[in-house]
Amino acid sequence: MKKEKIKDLIEDPNIGMTLIVKTVARITIALILLYGFYIIIYGHLTPGGGFAGGVILAIAYTLMMLAFSRHIALVKLSDFWASMWDNIGMLAFIVIGFVGLGFGYFLFNFLSKGKPFSLVSAGIIPLLNLSIGIKVGAALYAIFIGLSIYGRLVLEEEE
Amino acid sequence: MGNIAMPLTVAIPMLFAVLILITGKFWRGVGSYLGPLAVFIPLYLSFFLLGVKDTTYIMGGWIPPIGIVMVLDGLSKLMLIIINGIAFFSIIYAISYMSKYTAQFKFYALFLLMVAGMNGVVLSGDLFNLFVFLEIASLASYALVGFGVESEELEAGFKYLILGSVASIVILFAVAIVYNITGTVNMADVANTIGNPMLNKAVIFALGLFIFGFSLKAGLVPFHAWLPDAHPSAPAPVSAMLSGVLIKALGIYALIRVTFSVMGAPTEILSIIMWLGVVSALVGVLLALGQYDLKRLLAYHSISQMGYVALGIGLGTPEGIAAGLFHMFNHATFKSLLFLDAGSFEQSTGTRDLRQMGGLMKKLPITSIGTIAGSVSISGLPPFNGFWSKILIIAAALASTQYLAAAIATFVAFGTLASFVKVMRFSIIGPLPKIYQNLKESPFSMTFSLLALSIICLISGLFYIFLMDSLFYPATNAILKQSAYISMVLGIGG
Amino acid sequence: MLLYILDMLVFGLGIYCLIAKRHLIKKIIGMVIIEYSVNLFLILVGYRINGIAPILSPGENPIVFSQVAVDPLPQALVLTSIVIGLGTLALMSAYSIKLYEKYRTFDMSEINRLKG
Structure with missing residues (x-):
C-alpha cells in the first residue's frame, strides 16, 4: 500500500476509534514497544524477561489494531510475517540449544558469563530471552489478529 | 555423563516441526519429506538407546536435584520404542492419507510436536517437566483432533480440550502440593524425602489427584467420556497415535512413574x-x-x-x-x-x-x-x-x-x-x-x-519369550527397584 | 491458612462455572478461573510473610538473602504454567469460533451431533 493511502486510512474518522484515542495511541505505541524491548533485554537482571517483554510487544500491536483498525495493523505487520517471526524465535531457541550440544550439553551456557549485574553477562540467557520475546510477541499478535479476522468472517457470513 | 541421544529424541522432532512450519509457507508438500525423516531419527536413536546402560542426562550442566535431568531406565527405553515406532508407521501412512487436506504441513508440525512432547514425558526426571511435556503433547493432540474442522470433529475436540485441560490442571495442583511438602520437584529427590507416602495425609491427597489426572489422560472408566468421541473424530493416523501411544505415554506411563518410582507403590x-x-x-x-x-x-x-x-x-x-x-x-x-x-x-x-x-x-x-x-x-x-x-x-x-x-x-x-x-x-x-x-x-x-x-x-x-527377556523384564525391574532409580539420579550409593 | 481456604474457594467457583454453565465462553472462563486458582496456590506455596523479592542486588550476602527472600522456583513454575494456559486459552477461543461457525450457537446443550 502507498504511504499516502495509509495516511488517509489513519486519519479517516470513520475507521477505528475517536481522534483522542488515536492521538494517544500514536504517542504511546512507540513507548510501549521500547518498554517491551527493555524488559526483554534486561530480563536476566530484573524481573520480567522473554515472556513478559514479548507480551508487552504484542500489546503495542494490539493497541494499534484496536485504535486504528485491523487493516493498519496488518500493514505494519502482516499475518504472514507475524507467524514467520513466531517460528524464527522458536528456531533460534532450538538452534542455541543445539550449539550448546557442541560444548557438551544441550542448552549449555557456552558464552562467557561476564561480570554479574552488567548488561552483557549471563552468557546465552539474554539471547534465549530475546528469542522467546520475539516468539511470544509475534505469536500473541498472530493469535489476536487471527481470531479477529476469523471472527469477523464468521459474523459477515451470518449477515 | 549421560548420552547425547536422550535430548536429541526431544529436540529433533521439535526442530523439524519448526523447519516444516517455515518452509511450508513456500512449499506446502514439504511435510511429507521432512516429517518421516524427523520421526525416523528418534526411532533410530531409541533403538540405539536400547543397548545403552541406564543413565541420566543433565541439561545445561546443572547437577540434580537443582538442575533439570533426563532419566533413561528400562521403562523409558520401552516407551521410546513404542512411541517412535508407532509414530513412524503412522507418519508413513499419513503421506498418502493426509494428501487430501489443504494445510498438511501444519498436520506434520503438530504431529512432530506431539512426538517430541511424548518423548519428553518418558525421559523427564522431574515432575514439573513431566507436566510441561505432557501439556505440549496434549495441546498438539487437541488441535489434531479437530484438524478436519467438520462439526462433529470440532465438538469432540472441544470436549477433549476441556476435560484434558482439567486433568492437566489437577496434575499441576498435585505437583504444587508435592512441592509444598518436599521443597523439590525432582522425582528421585521427592521419593527420597517422602519415604512412606501413606503416613502423610497431604501426600495421599496429592497421589489421589495424580491418579485422577493420569487416569483421565489414559481414558480409564469413570474418566473415559472424552475418549470415544475424540479418538474416532481425528484423521486415521492421529487416531492411531492417540489410541496407540498418547494414552499410554501420558496416562499409564506417568501413572506408573508417579506411583512406583516416586511414591514407592x-x-x-x-x-x-x-x-x-x-x-x-x-x-x-x-x-x-x-x-x-x-x-x-x-x-x-x-x-x-x-x-x-x-x-x-x-x-x-x-x-x-x-x-x-x-x-x-x-x-x-x-x-x-x-x-x-x-x-x-x-x-x-x-x-x-x-x-x-x-x-x-x-x-x-x-x-x-x-x-x-x-x-x-x-x-x-x-x-x-x-x-x-x-x-x-x-x-x-x-x-x-x-x-x-x-x-x-x-x-x-x-x-x-x-x-x-x-x-x-x-x-x-x-x-x-x-x-x-x-x-x-x-x-x-x-x-x-x-x-x-x-x-x-x-x-x-x-517370539514373545525373547521380547519378555529383552524388553519387559528390564522395564519391570526399573519399575520395582525404587532405590536404584533414586541412587541413579541423585548419584548417591544405595 | 485463610489464604489457602480462599484459594480453594476460587477453585470450587471455577469448577462450578465449568459444570453448571452451558455457554461455551462461560465454560472457558471457568477453565481459566480454575487455572488461576492453581497458579495462586503455587505462589502461596513459595510465599514468605514479610519476605523480599528474590532479586539479588550487588553487594548483598547470598546466605542472608536466601533466608529473607521468597522462594523463586514456584514463580518460575507459575510463569511456565501461565504460558501453557495462554496456549490453551487461545486454542479454546479458536475452537469456540469454529464451533459457532458450524452450529450457529454458543449453547453447549445444542451442540450434540455426536451419538453413542
Whole structure:
C-alpha cells in the first residue's frame, strides 16, 4: 500500500476509534514497544524477561489494531510475517540449544558469563530471552489478529 | 555423563516441526519429506538407546536435584520404542492419507510436536517437566483432533480440550502440593524425602489427584467420556497415535512413574489402580458390543484394553507388571493397526458404518489382511501377540489370588472376540455392495504401514519369550527397584 | 491458612462455572478461573510473610538473602504454567469460533451431533 493511502486510512474518522484515542495511541505505541524491548533485554537482571517483554510487544500491536483498525495493523505487520517471526524465535531457541550440544550439553551456557549485574553477562540467557520475546510477541499478535479476522468472517457470513 | 541421544529424541522432532512450519509457507508438500525423516531419527536413536546402560542426562550442566535431568531406565527405553515406532508407521501412512487436506504441513508440525512432547514425558526426571511435556503433547493432540474442522470433529475436540485441560490442571495442583511438602520437584529427590507416602495425609491427597489426572489422560472408566468421541473424530493416523501411544505415554506411563518410582507403590493405591483397570475392561467391552461405527467401536476397545494394562500394573507383582507392559506394547501395535485399517476402509468406501460395508476382502486385500491380523491379535487368539499378554495377565491375577479380577478379564476376552467377529463379518466377508464394484486398494505408503504392523503383531507373538527377556523384564525391574532409580539420579550409593 | 481456604474457594467457583454453565465462553472462563486458582496456590506455596523479592542486588550476602527472600522456583513454575494456559486459552477461543461457525450457537446443550 502507498504511504499516502495509509495516511488517509489513519486519519479517516470513520475507521477505528475517536481522534483522542488515536492521538494517544500514536504517542504511546512507540513507548510501549521500547518498554517491551527493555524488559526483554534486561530480563536476566530484573524481573520480567522473554515472556513478559514479548507480551508487552504484542500489546503495542494490539493497541494499534484496536485504535486504528485491523487493516493498519496488518500493514505494519502482516499475518504472514507475524507467524514467520513466531517460528524464527522458536528456531533460534532450538538452534542455541543445539550449539550448546557442541560444548557438551544441550542448552549449555557456552558464552562467557561476564561480570554479574552488567548488561552483557549471563552468557546465552539474554539471547534465549530475546528469542522467546520475539516468539511470544509475534505469536500473541498472530493469535489476536487471527481470531479477529476469523471472527469477523464468521459474523459477515451470518449477515 | 549421560548420552547425547536422550535430548536429541526431544529436540529433533521439535526442530523439524519448526523447519516444516517455515518452509511450508513456500512449499506446502514439504511435510511429507521432512516429517518421516524427523520421526525416523528418534526411532533410530531409541533403538540405539536400547543397548545403552541406564543413565541420566543433565541439561545445561546443572547437577540434580537443582538442575533439570533426563532419566533413561528400562521403562523409558520401552516407551521410546513404542512411541517412535508407532509414530513412524503412522507418519508413513499419513503421506498418502493426509494428501487430501489443504494445510498438511501444519498436520506434520503438530504431529512432530506431539512426538517430541511424548518423548519428553518418558525421559523427564522431574515432575514439573513431566507436566510441561505432557501439556505440549496434549495441546498438539487437541488441535489434531479437530484438524478436519467438520462439526462433529470440532465438538469432540472441544470436549477433549476441556476435560484434558482439567486433568492437566489437577496434575499441576498435585505437583504444587508435592512441592509444598518436599521443597523439590525432582522425582528421585521427592521419593527420597517422602519415604512412606501413606503416613502423610497431604501426600495421599496429592497421589489421589495424580491418579485422577493420569487416569483421565489414559481414558480409564469413570474418566473415559472424552475418549470415544475424540479418538474416532481425528484423521486415521492421529487416531492411531492417540489410541496407540498418547494414552499410554501420558496416562499409564506417568501413572506408573508417579506411583512406583516416586511414591514407592503403596498397596492401597495399587489396588485402586487394579480395580480401575477391571472396571474399565468390563465397561469398555460392554459399550463396544453395540457399536456399528467402526472407529467408535475401536475407541471403546481402547478403554477396555487399557483396563487390562492397568489391571496388570495394579497387581504389583513382577509377573503382573511385565504382562501389563507387554500388553501395552501389543495394544500399541494392534490398535494402531486397526485404526489405520479403519482409515483405509473409510477413505475407500467413504463410510465408517459397518452395516454399509461388506465383502471388502475382494477389493481391498491388504487392508483386509491387516484387519484380520489386528482383530485376531486383539481378541487374543494364538499365535498373535494379544493372546500371550492376556493369558499372562490372567495367570498373574490368579497367582496373586485376585480370582474375581481374573474371571472378569477372561469374560472380557470373550466379549472382545465376539465384537471383532462382528467387525470381520460385516466388513470383509459377505456380499459386496454394488456401489463398491470399482474400489481400488489404498496407495503404497498406507499398505506398507499396514503390512509392517501386521508382521510385527505376528512376530512379537511368536517370539514373545525373547521380547519378555529383552524388553519387559528390564522395564519391570526399573519399575520395582525404587532405590536404584533414586541412587541413579541423585548419584548417591544405595 | 485463610489464604489457602480462599484459594480453594476460587477453585470450587471455577469448577462450578465449568459444570453448571452451558455457554461455551462461560465454560472457558471457568477453565481459566480454575487455572488461576492453581497458579495462586503455587505462589502461596513459595510465599514468605514479610519476605523480599528474590532479586539479588550487588553487594548483598547470598546466605542472608536466601533466608529473607521468597522462594523463586514456584514463580518460575507459575510463569511456565501461565504460558501453557495462554496456549490453551487461545486454542479454546479458536475452537469456540469454529464451533459457532458450524452450529450457529454458543449453547453447549445444542451442540450434540455426536451419538453413542
